[in-house]
Amino acid sequence: MSDGLIKILDGNTFVVSDERGDIEASLTDPTGLFSFDTRFLSKWVLSVNGSRLNPLSVDDLQYFETRFFLVPGTGTVYVDSKLSVIRQRAVGNGFHEELTILNHDDKPVDLTVRIDAGCDFADLFEVKDALSKKGKYVNRVEKGRLQLVYERDRYVRSTVISASAPARLDKEGLTFKLKIGPHGRWTTDLDVVTAMLGYGERHELPKFGRGRGRQGMERNLDKWLDDAPRIECDWDPLKATYRRSLVDLAALRFTPPVVGGRSLPAAGLPWFMTMFGRDSILTSLQALPFTPELAKTTLLALGAWQGSRIDDFRDEDPGRILHEMRYGELTAFEERPHSPYYGCADATPLYVVLLDEYERWTGDRKLVRSLELEARAALNWIDEYADLQGDGYIWYQRRNEKTGLENQCWKDSWDSISYRDGRLPGFPRATCELQGYAYDAKMRGARLAREVWKDPAFADELEKQAAELKRRFNRDFWVEDDEYFALALDTEGKQVDALASNNGHLLWSGIVDKAKAKAVVRHLIGPRLFCGWGVRTLAEGEARFNPIGYHVGTVWPFDNSFIAWGLRRYGFKDEAARIAAGILDAAEFFDGRLPEAFGGYERSLTRFPVQYPTACSPQAWSTGAPLLLLRTMLGLEPVGDHLVVDPALPAGIGHLELLDVPGRWHRVDAFGRGRVDVNGKRASLRPQLGVGGNT
Amino acid sequence: MTETTGAFFEALGRRGHQPLLEKISGTVRFEVVDGKRVERWLLTVDKGDVAVSRKNVRADCTLRADKAVFERVASGKMNAMAATLRGDIAIDGDSALLVPFQRLLPGPPRRRRRLRATAAGRRA
Numbered sequence: 155m156s157d158g159l160i161k162i163l164d165g166n167t168f169v170v171s172d173e174r175g176d177i178e179a180s181l182t183d184p185t186g187l188f189s190f191d192t193r194f195l196s197k198w199v200l201s202v203n204g205s206r207l208n209p210l211s212v213d214d215l216q217y218f219e220t221r222f223f224l225v226p227g228t229g230t231v232y233v234d235s236k237l238s239v240i241r242q243r244a245v246g247n248g249f250h251e252e253l254t255i256l257n258h259d260d261k262p263v264d265l266t267v268r269i270d271a272g273c274d275f276a277d278l279f280e281v282k283d284a285l286s287k288k289g290k291y292v293n294r295v296e297k298g299r300l301q302l303v304y305e306r307d308r309y310v311r312s313t314v315i316s317a318s319a320p321a322r323l324d325k326e327g328l329t330f331k332l333k334i335g336p337h338g339r340w341t342t343d344l345d346v347v348t349a350m351l352g353y354g355e356r357h358e359l360p361k362f363g364r365g366r367g368r369q370g371m372e373r374n375l376d377k378w379l380d381d382a383p384r385i386e387c388d389w390d391p392l393k394a395t396y397r398r399s400l401v402d403l404a405a406l407r408f409t410p411p412v413v414g415g416r417s418l419p420a421a422g423l424p425w426f427m428t429m430f431g432r433d434s435i436l437t438s439l440q441a442l443p444f445t446p447e448l449a450k451t452t453l454l455a456l457g458a459w460q461g462s463r464i465d466d467f468r469d470e471d472p473g474r475i476l477h478e479m480r481y482g483e484l485t486a487f488e489e490r491p492h493s494p495y496y497g498c499a500d501a502t503p504l505y506v507v508l509l510d511e512y513e514r515w516t517g518d519r520k521l522v523r524s525l526e527l528e529a530r531a532a533l534n535w536i537d538e539y540a541d542l543q544g545d546g547y548i549w550y551q552r553r554n555e556k557t558g559l560e561n562q563c564w565k566d567s568w569d570s571i572s573y574r575d576g577r578l579p580g581f582p583r584a585t586c587e588l589q590g591y592a593y594d595a596k597m598r599g600a601r602l603a604r605e606v607w608k609d610p611a612f613a614d615e616l617e618k619q620a621a622e623l624k625r626r627f628n629r630d631f632w633v634e635d636d637e638y639f640a641l642a643l644d645t646e647g648k649q650v651d652a653l654a655s656n657n658g659h660l661l662w663s664g665i666v667d668k669a670k671a672k673a674v675v676r677h678l679i680g681p682r683l684f685c686g687w688g689v690r691t692l693a694e695g696e697a698r699f700n701p702i703g704y705h706v707g708t709v710w711p712f713d714n715s716f717i718a719w720g721l722r723r724y725g726f727k728d729e730a731a732r733i734a735a736g737i738l739d740a741a742e743f744f745d746g747r748l749p750e751a752f753g754g755y756e757r758s759l760t761r762f763p764v765q766y767p768t769a770c771s772p773q774a775w776s777t778g779a780p781l782l783l784l785r786t787m788l789g790l791e792p793v794g795d796h797l798v799v800d801p802a803l804p805a806g807i808g809h810l811e812l813l814d815v816p817g818r819w820h821r822v823d824a825f826g827r828g829r830v831d832v833n834g835k836r837a838s839l840r841p842q843l844g845v846g847g848n849t
Numbered sequence: 850m851t852e853t854t855g856a857f858f859e860a861l862g863r864r865g866h867q868p869l870l871e872k873i874s875g876t877v878r879f880e881v882v883d884g885k886r887v888e889r890w891l892l893t894v895d896k897g898d899v900a901v902s903r904k905n906v907r908a909d910c911t912l913r914a915d916k917a918v919f920e921r922v923a924s925g926k927m928n929a930m931a932a933t934l935r936g937d938i939a940i941d942g943d944s945a946l947l948v949p950f951q952r953l954l955p956g957p958p959r960r961r962r963r964l965r966a967t968a969a970g971r972r973a
Binding site: 307308309310458459462467468481487493494527 | 868872928930931934935937954955959
């Protein structure tokens with residue numbers, strides 16, 4: 155990998171090591187074994203006869219398993235090359251490592267193999283923000299196992315290390331004294347098992363979980379890939395990107411303890427391996443035509459945790475969908491509010507959007523009926539709790555002023571919401587896309603009320619509210635002189651008038667008056683927003699524009715996938731194809747794994763997409779972007795019990811087939827042929843797809 | 850009998866059907882530790898129908914904590930999820946039942962009025 159770090163993961167457990175398989179973490183760097191937002195191993199260093207090993211190669215076997223080939227010494231000492239060392243590691247509830255040493259010599263060899271082990275039990279938030287610990291460490295050797303323990307009051311986290319071969323254990327690691335015969339081998343299994351112990355629980359010594367185990371995980375991945383639609387395409391990189399997306403999505407599956415072992419997408423490695431309202435919902439929407447069960451789990455889990463009371467510390471309200479759940483020490487001691495934290499203004503309307511879209515694809519009315527109360531509570535939240543200014547819009551302002559989130563929309567960095575001249579508005583803020591989501595939630599809620607909950611009066615009321623919201627929105631947010639929607643309203647009702655990608659989400663929501671759509675589209679694919687790879691988060695020319703500013707100029711693949719969906723919704727097929735072409739082109743440069751964000755430089759300037767420095771990867775909604783783009787390119791749309799296919803593919807893609815698309819129609823195949831010329835008048839930068847220049 | 854905890858469980862038993870718990874069926878046993886004494890409550894949820902008893906039987910999930918912790922959780926002063934992560938509440942069995950249970954708990958006492966304009970001026 156580009157950063158020289160090797161990552162394997164399964165749900166919210168992951169291991170990040172160097173290319174030797176060693177872990178030597180400092181407080182501030184995210185290497186180690188992590189589970190439930192806690193580092194369970196910060197030191198894991200292998201040496202043979204006192205010297206460290208050198209990496210020859212690393213095989214990424216699966217997302218949960220990797221193999222390191224090593225040799226002792228510096229590589230210049232010939233005598234050492236008579237040995238090979240292989241570490242094969244799989245993640246589970248902790249990890250399992252098979253350590254093998256091969257003697258290539260015709261003489262026997264005596265070796266001292268040492269593994270130094272240790273742990274700081276840092277909370278991921280501490281790693282991110284470099285905070286220090288308040289509890290105490292106790293290491294002990296007991297019943298042939300090394301136990302690393304961290305205790306703070308009744309909070310106990312422990313890591314238990316054991317080996318199958320005879321070893322001498324001390325409080326800082328394991329030592330093996332061994333002899334390997336001529337051309338012989340020696341091997342040991344090493345188990346590193348994590349445990350979270352509660353009040354009165356015995357310090358049992360758990361075993362490495364065989365529940366799923368390596369073979370179970372392999373079978374699970376095979377089934378996951380088998381169940382998803384198959385792709386046939388003239389353009390090979392798209393096939394590779396599709397497969398990469400499916401595998402990464404499998405890796406990011408997370409099983410929260412509420413939904414009977416089913417999985418939903420966690421947000422991303424390394425910082426966000428947990429349940430997020432917004433990320434889990436948007437990723438589930440992107441993946442609906444491919445893996446609809448993710449949406450089901452997301453709806454159930456977020457519904458189970460739906461806010462039920464007013465709690466200022468957690469920014470919780472009745473009906474509100476959570477923002478983020480965490481399990482680490484800072485959350486446990488309420489130094490952070492993530493148990494769970496609710497400060498998010500979009501997940502609640504998006505919850506209703508996902509519920510409706512899920513029903514349209516799957517026909518699973520049973521689930522929609524069983525979540526009626528949750529959906530009604532979410533719709534009620536929009537009017538009852540989110541309208542902080544009493545003017546019929548969703549506003550956000552944190553009540554937890556110490557550790558709550560200031561910006562509760564997806565562009566959550568401090569400078570993301572600005573006026574053209576760069577000034578930042580005060581709080582509360584009403585960003586435009588929130589109003590679009592509220593409109594869509596009301597319209598979709600009305601459909602569910604009429605068709606599934608059999609409450610036509612409620613449906614009428616929701617539609618009336620939606621129509622009224624749309625009318626006001628198109629008046630209050632429309633920037634007359636330049637013909638686009640303002641990024642937000644400030645507390646005085648004035649427009650926060652920067653031009654931003656949020657306009658694309660407005661198309662997706664359907665809140666845009668038809669007569670205004672053309673002008674909005676002109677901006678989205680115009681030179682200020684469209685850079686050739688995709689739509690920038692903020693338009694060039696705005697005071698805060700910066701092509702490598704997190705939410706003020708970079709291109710976010712997930713953002714673009716929803717913009718493309720919005721363009722399709724208003725009938726702008728060719729423009730949607732152009733965005734798909736740019737983003738999928740970029741995916742090829744990242745070996746099929748789109749990062750969270752990349753630089754918003756003009757494509758003709760850099761000729762390749764420039765990765766944003768600290769972007770999270772893989773990240774769920776970037777992983778979902780190619781899936782949603784496949785949907786928009788093929789024009790897949792459920793209509794009644796049928797799947798309508800209305801393709802508009804970029805010319806370079808050639809023939810595209812998506813076979814066995816699951817849904818209420820059972821399984822259907824979708825076909826398309828590239829015809830949309832995305833090159834404009836400029837020369838192609840790549841042979842397969844166009845530059846998507848500014849025409 | 851512990852005051853807040855007892856009152857909380859008795860009130861819970863009187864609430865009868867809880868629509869929010871309609872997807873839930875299961876039993877949760879509460880062990881309230883008061884020095885050497887252990888007070889037991891059994892919460893039974895059957896598709897949203899809630900019943901509370903003092904039966905001393907096995908349950909799908911057992912929550913065990915000191916009396917002082919339960920008092921604070923039952924009055925909304927302590928968050929049950931954070932207390933569980935902290936080890937102040939021990940869970941044994943099906944930990945998923947903690948999620949619906951915590952929704953029955955009151956919110957924390959309010960220190961100040963929430964930010965919210967009155968209904969006047971809406972629908973401008």
